[in-house]
Structures are given as structure tokens and as C-alpha cells.
Amino acid sequence: MEIPDTDYFRKVFLKYTKKAFELLGKINKPKILDVGCGTGLPTIELAYLSKGEVFGMDVDQSALEKFEIKIKNQGLKNRVKAINASFLSNNFTSESFDIIWAEGVFQIIGYDKSFKESHRLLKMGGHLVMADTLKSIKPKVNSLLKHGFELYNQVNWMENAWWIDYYQPLEKMLKNLRDAKIDPRLYEHLTKHEEEISMIKKNPKEFDCAHYLLRKIKN
Numbered sequence: 001m002e003i004p005d006t007d008y009f010r011k012v013f014l015k016y017t018k019k020a021f022e023l024l025g026k027i028n029k030p031k032i033l034d035v036g037c038g039t040g041l042p043t044i045e046l047a048y049l050s051k052g053e054v055f056g057m058d059v060d061q062s063a064l065e066k067f068e069i070k071i072k073n074q075g076l077k078n079r080v081k082a083i084n085a086s087f088l089s090n091n092f093t094s095e096s097f098d099i100i101w102a103e104g105v106f107q108i109i110g111y112d113k114s115f116k117e118s119h120r121l122l123k124m125g126g127h128l129v130m131a132d133t134l135k136s137i138k139p140k141v142n143s144l145l146k147h148g149f150e151l152y153n154q155v156n157w158m159e160n161a162w163w164i165d166y167y168q169p170l171e172k173m174l175k176n177l178r179d180a181k182i183d184p185r186l187y188e189h190l191t192k193h194e195e196e197i198s199m200i201k202k203n204p205k206e207f208d209c210a211h212y213l214l215r216k217i218k219n
């Protein structure tokens, strides 16, 4: 039996990345920063969608190594780069990006600091797209103008998406691996998510997400 990695489950959500990107309108070969890119699933998707130059930034070196393998295998080295840095201490110059993309990371870094740094790095009129849980983003919506952004669109994920499309299939996979008596050491990368499985199973609605589309409208 083949043992998948977590990308195998995660990639189901790329449909929301694609939908959000399509709502940005036409931008010729944009320069994009994907903050907290992890293993680069949305980053690579953005490279194909945009035909632009894409930087994936993360503080997790092991995730970046997986990302670098994908960049190489897919022949994207000339326009996709993996950067090991924290968003809060990066070396990019001000107003150098057309788009900043952030899936599941601003709630970790903190919204106010993340908006401030996104504002610094974006050109005027540039787009900030962030995907997070509704419960974490909603309280921040009223403060966007203070940070120089307007919210102009939103892509809501399906209700209970994390449970239906990610954790339930992961739970089933773990059951199959156990039933097949596969050596558990071979799928530790999956069993380490067991606590998340039971947390999300209990209250899937709590983890409903959206992609929020923001535009930098003032300094």
C-alpha cells in the first residue's frame, strides 16, 4: 500500500487558491510573495496560474527542502525561489511586489504585524490574498483601512471543508494502514496529526475558512 504525504490531502484546497487568483483580474507576469509557503503547494500553483516570478518564504527548512525538489523537478528554477526567512525580518525592498499571498500563516504571525509588513512590500494597488479561518479573520476586517487596505472580494470554502476534504480522508487512510498492519514508523508523518483529527472532528465549523482579497489603497 502506498503511503501518501500530507500534500496528498492538502492539494484538494488548491481549487480555492485558483478561484481567488482568478478574481484578481489580469496582471502581466506579476511578482508574487507567498508567505509561509510550507512545502510550496500554493506557491507552485501560483507560478502556473500567473506565469510570473514567485517567491515562497518560510522559516521551516525541512518544508523548504521539499519545495525546492518540486521547483527543480518541474523546471521552474528560473522563476520560483524558496527563501528561508521570517516574514517579519526579510530583505525585500519596499513596494516590490504585485501580490502577497498568505495561506494559514497570518494567524500564526499575528495580523497587525503581517498587515504592516504586507503594506510595506506591496506596490500601490497591489493585492494581499490571505486564507485563514473565518473566526480569526472576521474580527480584523474593520481595521483594514487603518492598515491601508480595502477588502474587495472573498472566496468562501465549502462548509466543514477541513473535516470533509482533509481530516476525514486522513483518518480513513490511517485506519487502512493499521488494518494492513503496515509498520507504524513508516507513517509517523501522518499519525502526528491525530490530535488535530479529533479536534476538528468535534467541531468542524469552527475551522471554516475563506480567501480574503485585499487591495492596498493608501499609504
Ligand SMILES: C[S@@+](CC[C@H](N)C(=O)[O-])C[C@H]1O[C@@H](n2cnc3c(N)ncnc32)[C@H](O)[C@@H]1O
Pocket: 010, 035, 036, 037, 038, 039, 041, 042, 057, 058, 059, 060, 063, 085, 086, 087, 088, 102, 103, 104, 105, 108, 109
Ligand atoms: C499552516 S502552515 C501553511 C503552509 C502553506 N501556506 C499551506 O497553506 O499549505 C503555516 C506555515 O507558516 C510558516 N511560518 C510560521 N511563522 C512564519 C514566519 N514568521 N515567516 C514565514 N513563515 C512562517 C510555518 O513554518 C508553516 O510552514
